[in-house]
Amino acid sequence: MPEFVLSPNILVVPILIVLIVLEFGLSRLMGRSVYSFQDSITSINIGIMSQFVNATGAVISAFMYAVIEMKYGTFEWNLASPVTWIFALLLYDFMYYWVHRTGHEVNMFWAAHITHHSSDEFNFSTALRQASTGFYFKWVFYMPLAVLGIPVQVFVVVGLIDLLYQVWVHTRLVGRLGWVEYVLVTPSNHRVHHGKNDYCIDKNYGGIFCTWDRLFGTYADERVEEPIVYGLKKKLHSWNPVWSNLHYWSEMFKKAGEQDNWRNKLMCFFAEPAWSADGNSAPKPLAQFPATDDFFASRTPLRVKLSGLAMTLFSVGLLVFYLGSKQSMSAGLQIFCATAAVCSFAFVGYFWTQGNKKELQR
Ligand SMILES: [Zn+2]
Ligand SMILES: [Zn+2]
Structure with missing residues (x-):
């Protein structure tokens, strides 16, 4: 039996559950509807799956970071000094801005990040919609911190702070916050x-500070007179956590396959998502997309909802066990567990989606 260690990731789990329950309860008290059952279940399961995958991915990132920091780290940093931590957090957040911006403006990175944007809702559960396919490239962006010699433990902690800060900004229940809007996300x-x-x-790629958006011209204020419509223009008709991670990869390879020369094939991966071989690469206006959608308007059958809830509760338990035990697991066993989690979500996610589609055909 592997030894169980209470890691910080595990402590975050009950906090997230409480936040989601509180936001749901508060929205009901305010007479607002900001949650939709199957959407939230899917968001939470996407988050659980990404934790299974990224727990191993994060080890690779931290390992690569430590190797580069040991070999090329130029300065010594005092771990007891607040200056070290503040500087590291600012620099991490600055690099996060570029990771995130690239995630929207380069198609092969958008293929990973699109998962976070695939919900038509916007609430605390949306924050958990994290990609399982982005870890292979993101760490490269943070290498300036390693070259400056910032210790790996500082990198890991400021990374966690940056990620956790972003949970509370996924809500429709908090209005504008005056002067804070000028500094923070x-x-x-x-x-x-x-x-x-x-x-x-x-617009608005920042993690903790919106200063970077204001500096580089990507900032936009919310317009009260124009209610925000959330999600993807081309909706993802699926409650499958695995497909939400893979659908755009499949679309991107298909688009590349249709090109008749290598330059255009490569552009499908490295140009902006709206890139088109005919030179018309501006994003299509929202007005050109249908506003209503049968898939989301149909009622999700109760058995699909109950199986979704059961799978989610079971998965939370498994994830807590996995995160607490993985330190004493071999790399092979960790990869096996992550693969088993992905396969289960692919299997169950398929049936959830079919359940909704059958309801549509009635
Ligand atoms: Zn984004
Ligand atoms: Zn977000």
Whole structure:
């Protein structure tokens, strides 16, 4: 039996559950509807699956970081000094801005990040919609911190702070926050980031500070007179956590396969998502996409909802056990567990989606 260690990731689990329950309860008290059952279940399961995959991915990132920091790290940093931590957090957040911006503006990186934007809702559960396929490239962006000699433990902690900060900004229940909007990422300016209204596209990439957006011209304020529509213009008709991670990869390879020369094939991976061989690469206006959708309007059958809830509760338990035990597991066993989690979600996610589609055909 592997030894169980209470890691910080595990402590975050009950906090997230409480936040989701609180937001749901508060929205009901306010007479607002900001949660949809199957969407939230899917978001939570996407988050659980990404933890299974990224727990191993994060080890690779931390390992690569430590190797580069040991070999090329130029300065010594005092771990007891607040200056070290503040500087590391600022630099990490600056690099996060570029990771995130690249995740929207380069197609092969958008293929990974699109998962986070695939919900039509915007609430605390949306924050958990994290990609399982992005870990292979993200660490490269943070190498300036390693070259500056910032110790790996500081890198890991400021990374966790940056990620956790971003949970609370995924809510529709908090309005504008005055002067704070000028400095920090807030629910209001992050709502713009998740919007598909034309004015929202490619805006507000910041993690903790919105300063970077203001500096590099990607900032937009929320427009009260134009309600935000959330999600993808081309909706993902699936409750499958695995497909939400893979659908755009499949689309991108298909698009590349249709090109008749190598330059255009490569552009399908390295140019912006809206790139087109005919030179018309501007994103299509929202008005050109249908506003209503049968898939989401149909009622999800009770048995699909109950199986979703049961699978989610079971998966939370398994994830806590996995995160606590993985330190004493071999790399092979960790990869096996992550693969088993992905296969289970692919299997169950398929049936959830079919359940909804059958309801549509009635
Ligand atoms: Zn984004
Ligand atoms: Zn977000």
